[in-house]
Amino acid sequence: MTKFTVAICGGGVGGLACAVALSQYPDIRIDVYEAASKFLKSVVQALGWTGSSQRLPSSPLIIIQVGKANCFISTRGTTAPTYVIELSFNFRKGDQSEGYTFHQLYTPAILLRHLSASSRTYTSKRSSHSPIALRFKDGSTATCDVLIGADGVKSATRRRSSTSLRTPRSLRRAAQPRWSGIYAYRTTIPAEALRSRIPNHTVLREPMAYLGKDTQVTAYPLLHGKIINVAAFRTRYDSEGAPMKEPWVVDTTKDELAADFAGWEPEVQAMFQCTSKLSRWAIHTTERLPTFVSGRVALVGDSAHAAVPFQGAGAGQAIEDAYLLATLLGHPKTTLSTLTRALRIYDAVRRPYAQDVAKTSRECGMLFTLNYPGLSSQDIANGQAADKLRVIAETIRKKWSWAWDTTLDGDIQRAVRELEAS
Numbered sequence: 001m002t003k004f005t006v007a008i009c010g011g012g013v014g015g016l017a018c019a020v021a022l023s024q025y026p027d028i029r030i031d032v033y034e035a036a037s038k039f040l041k042s043v044v045q046a047l048g049w050t051g052s053s054q055r056l057p058s059s060p061l062i063i064i065q066v067g068k069a070n071c072f073i074s075t076r077g078t079t080a081p082t083y084v085i086e087l088s089f090n091f092r093k094g095d096q097s098e099g100y101t102f103h104q105l106y107t108p109a110i111l112l113r114h115l116s117a118s119s120r121t122y123t124s125k126r127s128s129h130s131p132i133a134l135r136f137k138d139g140s141t142a143t144c145d146v147l148i149g150a151d152g153v154k155s156a157t158r159r160r161s162s163t164s165l166r167t168p169r170s171l172r173r174a175a176q177p178r179w180s181g182i183y184a185y186r187t188t189i190p191a192e193a194l195r196s197r198i199p200n201h202t203v204l205r206e207p208m209a210y211l212g213k214d215t216q217v218t219a220y221p222l223l224h225g226k227i228i229n230v231a232a233f234r235t236r237y238d239s240e241g242a243p244m245k246e247p248w249v250v251d252t253t254k255d256e257l258a259a260d261f262a263g264w265e266p267e268v269q270a271m272f273q274c275t276s277k278l279s280r281w282a283i284h285t286t287e288r289l290p291t292f293v294s295g296r297v298a299l300v301g302d303s304a305h306a307a308v309p310f311q312g313a314g315a316g317q318a319i320e321d322a323y324l325l326a327t328l329l330g331h332p333k334t335t336l337s338t339l340t341r342a343l344r345i346y347d348a349v350r351r352p353y354a355q356d357v358a359k360t361s362r363e364c365g366m367l368f369t370l371n372y373p374g375l376s377s378q379d380i381a382n383g384q385a386a387d388k389l390r391v392i393a394e395t396i397r398k399k400w401s402w403a404w405d406t407t408l409d410g411d412i413q414r415a416v417r418e419l420e421a422s
């Protein structure tokens, strides 16, 4: 017998993780509505995909399996992890004519679990709903007892739930996405093309994080080393929060990239030279929301806490939201009449943690772009920065350590205890 129905708006990592986690509970009916014509389109763009055991440099790792593709995403575990220490990044000072590697970041990797999707799913369903009664752009409608907004940083669910509640203007403003001040140039390049320019380029074998003032380049091999994924960041922190009138994602040229990274070392320039198709993303985040829940509507993933990607954690955080929320909804104590209590516990337990991760991602972004107190441009120019660079690398490691030092277990137990006590 069905105890209630859950509609999930958005079929990215967060939405599908909710569907997978909820499908453990046969008494909950799940419908996933995705605006795009296929699932996980945004993840393919954002994270890269592999066909076998190739890894992204984010760790600890979780595997999402969709069809034949595996995706590796940084998250904490829900079970006791098996640790393997692996190289996450070579940190290299790159914004000068001759760069140098100053730190190797080794982190534990957790190979956690395979997830498979099993729920009713609909694509090409862009919702424009008021909560609970769903309306789609194609004219169709649906209803549900619980609505999960997993519709990303632009979330229609977040916007609608704040306006429909007649919340104060400040809260409605908080529901709008906010420019982080960061542009990311993104591309993939054939490893062969790079090899022909620099045969022993480190990125052909190992992940690299090149650090520079207000700029940063992350690059790592994919698909058994056949392709190199490159993300080059240009930060304008003084423009953080400024209105963004242009489209968030645009195609751009090598020349624009070269201008932003003028003076960088040859191994970075060589990667840029191999670029054929390049896009520029204006990275947006969500404000620190006062709640992830309103009535029977809950937000997960980027719709609740979109962050800058300097811990490779956004997708993993969406999965953690999904597991905690599903555990509460699937619990025998949660029925149609006690739903809102379960959602309130989700908000109370999950929100502080997810918002802290978003905050440390921003802090790591500042460090990756050498915005560090006491580190002056003059120190950098005079080559007097070695000690501070080491401190920066160590601080990044510490800020990232939540990912391997903690698990979701404690939060799940706390949430279940609260539910059972009620």
Ligand SMILES: Cc1cc2nc3c(=O)[nH]c(=O)nc-3n(C[C@H](O)[C@H](O)[C@H](O)COP(=O)(O)OP(=O)(O)OC[C@H]3O[C@@H](n4cnc5c(N)ncnc54)[C@H](O)[C@@H]3O)c2cc1C
Pocket: 009, 010, 011, 012, 013, 014, 015, 033, 034, 035, 036, 039, 040, 041, 042, 043, 046, 047, 056, 058, 073, 074, 125, 126, 127, 128, 150, 151, 152, 153, 155, 156, 184, 186, 231, 281, 283, 300, 301, 302, 303, 309, 311, 312, 313, 314, 315, 316, 318
């Ligand atoms: C440049 C960049 C690099 C990144 N690198 C990493 C990384 O290495 N590791 C990592 O973990 N994270 C990374 N992220 C972050 C990661 O992509 C996100 O945190 C993650 O995709 C969030 O998942 P989500 O399901 O919440 O949202 P999304 O992935 O945005 O999915 C939302 C889904 O909802 C759908 N949708 C939107 N509106 C509607 C609607 N009205 N009705 C129905 N469906 C709708 C969308 O089509 C989409 O499929 C990166 C992000 C960026 C921008």
